[in-house]
Amino acid sequence: MAQSVLLTGAAGRVGTAILADLADKHEWRLMDRDPMTEDHPGEYVVADITDEETVREAMADIDVVIHLAGDPRPEAPWDSVLTNNIDGTQTVFEAAVDAGVEKVVFASSNHAVGAYETDERTPEMYRAHDDYLLDGTELPRPGNLYGVSKAAGESLGRYYHDEHGLSVACVRIGNLTKGHPPIDYERGQAMWLSYRDCAHLFDRCIRADYEFEIVYGISDNDRKYYSIDRAKASLGYEPQDNSAQHD
Numbered sequence: 001m002a003q004s005v006l007l008t009g010a011a012g013r014v015g016t017a018i019l020a021d022l023a024d025k026h027e028w029r030l031m032d033r034d035p036m037t038e039d040h041p042g043e044y045v046v047a048d049i050t051d052e053e054t055v056r057e058a059m060a061d062i063d064v065v066i067h068l069a070g071d072p073r074p075e076a077p078w079d080s081v082l083t084n085n086i087d088g089t090q091t092v093f094e095a096a097v098d099a100g101v102e103k104v105v106f107a108s109s110n111h112a113v114g115a116y117e118t119d120e121r122t123p124e125m126y127r128a129h130d131d132y133l134l135d136g137t138e139l140p141r142p143g144n145l146y147g148v149s150k151a152a153g154e155s156l157g158r159y160y161h162d163e164h165g166l167s168v169a170c171v172r173i174g175n176l177t178k179g180h181p182p183i184d185y186e187r188g189q190a191m192w193l194s195y196r197d198c199a200h201l202f203d204r205c206i207r208a209d210y211e212f213e214i215v216y217g218i219s220d221n222d223r224k225y226y227s228i229d230r231a232k233a234s235l236g237y238e239p240q241d242n243s244a245q246h247d
């Protein structure tokens with residue numbers, strides 16, 4: 001069944017991948033601080049997610065929020081991730097609860113757990129024969145302040161689920177690239193997320209029933225060091241791509 005979805009950060013790469021396959025599958029309200037250049041479905045709200053009043057207005061009659069907006073740079077400085085990623089995410093969760101939204105899907109990141117990639121484990125853990133796997137039950141272990149902001153977003157999700165009953169899915173997105181996996185980058189190949197698997201995974205987050213989930217958002221790569229079992233079991237994720245098909 002089509003849902004009414006608010007998509008923040010809609011003008012970016014992940015938003016583009018989602019809309020490429022799902023534009024006609026749901027009713028969309030798109031939000032970004034940048035205007036969108038390409039054709040887009042539904043309403044478009046140009047606003048910053050730290051603008052509480054506008055965010056509250058944008059939640060009216062929404063079933064599901066996909067929250068992508070934020071500073072995506074692994075090297076982003078603290079003042080930016082504090083404002084855009086932590087404060088902005090809290091504003092979105094709070095407004096969603098107050099508006100009676102059913103689910104919020106939060107774009108977390110591989111960088112929330114980047115420090116598990118120790119010198120002792122790498123580069124072997126990026127290779128298909130290695131059996132090291134993170135499954136989403138491990139504690140966050142960020143390797144940079146951007147990763148700290150994503151771990152904070154997951155904690156906010158946990159809080160708004162436990163205290164307010166909101167359904168929350170945190171997707172630790174790997175490395176989204178269009179057409180083919182990153183070239184000459186083993187880590188990126190191990191956590192590759194294709195555009196079509198990205199759209200399908202977020203569609204499952206919109207449609208599935210869950211309480212609070214942390215899942216990895218990668219394709220079914222031979223090289224993987226993130227398990228996709230939880231995404232399959234709790235969301236019905238069925239990825240079609242594998243970076244090994246592009247070797």
Ligand SMILES: NC(=O)C1=CN([C@@H]2O[C@H](COP(=O)(O)OP(=O)(O)OC[C@H]3O[C@@H](n4cnc5c(N)ncnc54)[C@H](O)[C@@H]3O)[C@@H](O)[C@H]2O)C=CC1
Binds near residue numbers: 010013048172173
């Ligand atoms: N692309 C990837 O491989 C990965 C992305 N992510 C996360 O997914 C989300 C989307 O990432 P991308 O699409 O790659 O980034 P992007 O930079 O292409 O898109 C982000 C969008 O958010 C908007 N935005 C940023 N701050 C905003 C604010 N304060 N208010 C309103 N709009 C704002 C930007 O204008 C931009 O259109 C981010 O939260 C990022 O951390 C996580 C892991 C991997």
Ligand SMILES: O=C1O[C@H](COP(=O)(O)O)[C@@H](O)[C@H](O)[C@H]1O
Binds near residue numbers: 072073110173188
């Ligand atoms: O969270 C993110 O991760 C991806 C992959 O990380 P990288 O360290 O391999 O570049 C990154 O491309 C994206 O910009 C970021 O938001």
